[in-house]
Amino acid sequence: MSHKLKVGELNEEYLTDEDVWRILTIVLSPKSVKSSTYKYALIKSIIENLYQVNDDFELTYDQLAYGFTKVYWNLVVHHDLVKQNRGNGNAKAVTDILEFQMKHAIPSEFSFDKINDRLQLKLVSKIKSVMKTNVFGALYGDTKGQFYAFDHKREYFRLKPAVHQFMLRYQLLLTNLTNYHMARMIEELNEVPNINYLLEKVETIAKRSSLKPFEEILLHYFEASCFYCGKDLSKSNSQTEVDHFIPWSFVQSDQIWNLVLSCRNCNNSKRDKLPERSYLNSIIDRNEELVEKVNESKKVLNNYKDKKIIMLYDYSIRNGFDEIWVPNNR
Numbered sequence: 552m553s554h555k556l557k558v559g560e561l562n563e564e565y566l567t568d569e570d571v572w573r574i575l576t577i578v579l580s581p582k583s584v585k586s587s588t589y590k591y592a593l594i595k596s597i598i599e600n601l602y603q604v605n606d607d608f609e610l611t612y613d614q615l616a617y618g619f620t621k622v623y624w625n626l627v628v629h630h631d632l633v634k635q636n637r638g639n640g641n642a643k644a645v646t647d648i649l650e651f652q653m654k655h656a657i658p659s660e661f662s663f664d665k666i667n668d669r670l671q672l673k674l675v676s677k678i679k680s681v682m683k684t685n686v687f688g689a690l691y692g693d694t695k696g697q698f699y700a701f702d703h704k705r706e707y708f709r710l711k712p713a714v715h716q717f718m719l720r721y722q723l724l725l726t727n728l729t730n731y732h733m734a735r736m737i738e739e740l741n742e743v744p745n746i747n748y749l750l751e752k753v754e755t756i757a758k759r760s761s762l763k764p765f766e767e768i769l770l771h772y773f774e775a776s777c778f779y780c781g782k783d784l785s786k787s788n789s790q791t792e793v794d795h796f797i798p799w800s801f802v803q804s805d806q807i808w809n810l811v812l813s814c815r816n817c818n819n820s821k822r823d824k825l826p827e828r829s830y831l832n833s834i835i836d837r838n839e840e841l842v843e844k845v846n847e848s849k850k851v852l853n854n855y856k857d858k859k860i861i862m863l864y865d866y867s868i869r870n871g872f873d874e875i876w877v878p879n880n881r
């Protein structure tokens with residue numbers, strides 16, 4: 552596994568801005584498997600140090616560990632947001648910081664800068680070793696070696712010049728994106744009353760509570776069967792559900808041309824994945840039929856064109872929805 556690496560060489564492949572965005576989208580997205588907030592803290596620390604690189608675009612582990620430690624001191628000690636990882640127990644960085652604070656009797660109101668230099672150094676060096684085991688290699692793996700090289704022995708970290716340029720250009724946007732995703736994960740991991748789930752409220756404002764009206768329209772014009780596996784849904788014991796063909800988390804709206812009838816099994820296993828491309832043709836056909844059938848009340852299909860759902864399919868892949876789903880029972 553990549554986080555066990557002691558050295559990571561830079562993949563020298565040429566990167567366009569679009570490539571960098573694409574990698575970042577995947578690294579930041581909740582779809583990438585993250586067990587802790589480490590990745591975000593490292594990105595924040597890299598951003599903080601963008602102007603500290605030497606002529607070879609290198610940063611020392613100490614520089615990065617300093618920024619990284621500050622992030623966690625603020626969250627864990629200052630704001631009591633202790634849970635920074637999934638699973639049992641606390642993340643190593645968190646345990647180390649709390650132990651250190653206790654041992655040296657540092658008051659919680661102290662910001663990191665207020666701690667005396669000698670102690671600061673000591674803590675940063677502790678956290679640096681956590682980063683060696685758990686952080687540098689992990690983000691390196693997620694970025695497929697395209698963003699930076701690192702070497703535990705020399706304790707250096709070298710950014711790809713194109714990535715450095717990119718980060719300078721979009722610094723504020725990147726900071727906001729990283730903060731957002733980090734906050735989202737912290738919100739999920741920490742229980743009230745420490746937080747109030749504001750992000751969740753902002754995010755889910757567009758979600759419709761019920762898709763029942765769409766289900767009725769679809770059942771009116773089509774046979775009651777699962778769009779994906781063909782299961783007959785007309786039997787009294789079968790549960791009919793409405794599924795967003797292109798995942799809701801990407802489209803963030805409910806348009807009938809993106810909604811299909813589905814059995815519970817398919818709906819549950821598909822979740823927010825994209826269906827295999829062959830289904831794109833099926834939904835285009837389905838929509839064509841729908842356009843013909845609901846001629847009288849065209850409203851529901853206003854502005855629909857085949858081209859749009861194809862575009863949506865391709866753009867969702869570019870936005871990180873690249874996990875393709877097929878029904879288990881097909």
Ligand SMILES: [Zn+2]
Nearest residue numbers: 777780814817
């Ligand atoms: Zn099905």
